[in-house]
Amino acid sequence: xxxxxxxxxxxxxxxxxxxxxxxxxxxxxxxxxxxxxxxxxxxxxxxxxxxxxxxxxxxxxxxxxxxxxxxxxxxxxxxxxxxxxxxxxxxxxxxxxxxxxxxxxxxxxxxxxxxxxxxxxxxxxxxxxxxxxxxxxxxxxxxxxxxxxxxxxxxxxxxxxxxxxxxxxxxxxxxxxxxxxxxxxxxxxxxxxxxxxxxxxxxxxxxxxxxxxxxxxxxxxxxxxxxxxxxxxxxxxxxxxxxxx
Numbered sequence: 001x002x003x004x005x006x007x008x009x010x011x012x013x014x015x016x017x018x019x020x021x022x023x024x025x026x027x028x029x030x031x032x033x034x035x036x037x038x039x040x041x042x043x044x045x046x047x048x049x050x051x052x053x054x055x056x057x058x059x060x061x062x063x064x065x066x067x068x069x070x071x072x073x074x075x076x077x078x079x080x081x082x083x084x085x086x087x088x089x090x091x092x093x094x095x096x097x098x099x100x101x102x103x104x105x106x107x108x109x110x111x112x113x114x115x116x117x118x119x120x121x122x123x124x125x126x127x128x129x130x131x132x133x134x135x136x137x138x139x140x141x142x143x144x145x146x147x148x149x150x151x152x153x154x155x156x157x158x159x160x161x162x163x164x165x166x167x168x169x170x171x172x173x174x175x176x177x178x179x180x181x182x183x184x185x186x187x188x189x190x191x192x193x194x195x196x197x198x199x200x201x202x203x204x205x206x207x208x209x210x211x212x213x214x215x216x217x218x219x220x221x222x223x224x225x226x227x228x229x230x231x232x233x234x235x236x237x238x239x240x241x242x243x244x245x
Contacts, residue, residue, distance in 0.1 A: 016053045020046060027216060032209050040079050043216055048073040050223045058230060064106035065230065071099035093155050100162045103226075107166075107173050107185060120172055127171065131164035138200055160196070167193050181232040188225030195219040 023045045030039035051069040055061070075095035078088065117124070138160045142148060148156065170189035174182040195218035202211040 012056050013053060016049055016056060020049045020053070023049060024220065028213065031213050031216075034209070039212075044076045044079045046216075046220055047076045047223055050220075050227055054227060054230065062106055062230075064102045064109070065226075067102040068099045068106065071095050071102065075099070089152070090155060093159055097159055097162050100166050104162075104166050104169050107169050111173065111176055116172060116176060120175065123172060123175070124168075127168040131161070131168060134164055135160045138197070141200060163193055163196050179232075181229045184225045184229035184232065188222040188229065191218045191222035191225060195222065 023042050027039060027042040027046070029035075030042060047069075051073045054066075054069060072095070075092045078092055078095075135157065139153070139157060142156055167189045170182075170186040174186040176182070195215045198211055198215040198218065202208065202215055
């Protein structure tokens with residue numbers, strides 16, 4: 001019966017939300033108490049739990065958004081090197097990179113690119129300049145703090161470029177669609193960038209507990225925004241876009 005099925009789904013959702021809250025609480029406690037393994041373990045369960053929540057509550061799912069969640073969750077669950085630290089580094093980071101690429105495609109797949117290029121050319125140039133500058137600064141910080149190998153440098157460059165591209169695409173999407181869903185995606189992407197920038201500070205400048213905590217808070221907030229964006233039915237594009245197309 002439909003009402004029984006809905007009740008089961010609601011109970012599963014409540015359990016998952018409670019589990020996510022517990023993981024966040026445990027992560028905070030372990031982070032500030034210097035329990036590295038327990039901190040990493042509790043953190044690694046947060047995003048996969050949000051992914052399970054998505055699968056529980058949504059029957060109609062976007063393939064590309066699912067790919068984003070699954071790839072990101074797999075990378076989060078790999079908390080220890082399987083073969084070597086180098087392979088662990090590359091596998092983990094490229095899973096994140098491909099996850100973000102799927103999310104980017106999910107955002108742009110229904111956009112009229114000709115319209116975007118025609119009406120947002122200045123925005124795109126500014127965003128391009130901003131992205132290049134930020135990637136340069138991040139790479140300078142990383143290479144200045146630790147000597148990176150060529151492949152590590154390439155990986156860091158691609159990773160930073162992809163997250164900045166995600167932010168740029170999300171901003172253009174919010175202007176293009178002018179909807180609550182697009183705005184939530186933008187907030188999520190901003191949180192992703194904040195999380196990554198703080199994390200670079202944590203890894204390459206000073207391993208302070210507060211920095212690690214803030215990076216995780218922004219990351220979790222990003223996935224909450226992305227999740228909530230899926231609950232919003234896609235609203236009609238703004239009248240000025242409809243008038244042009």
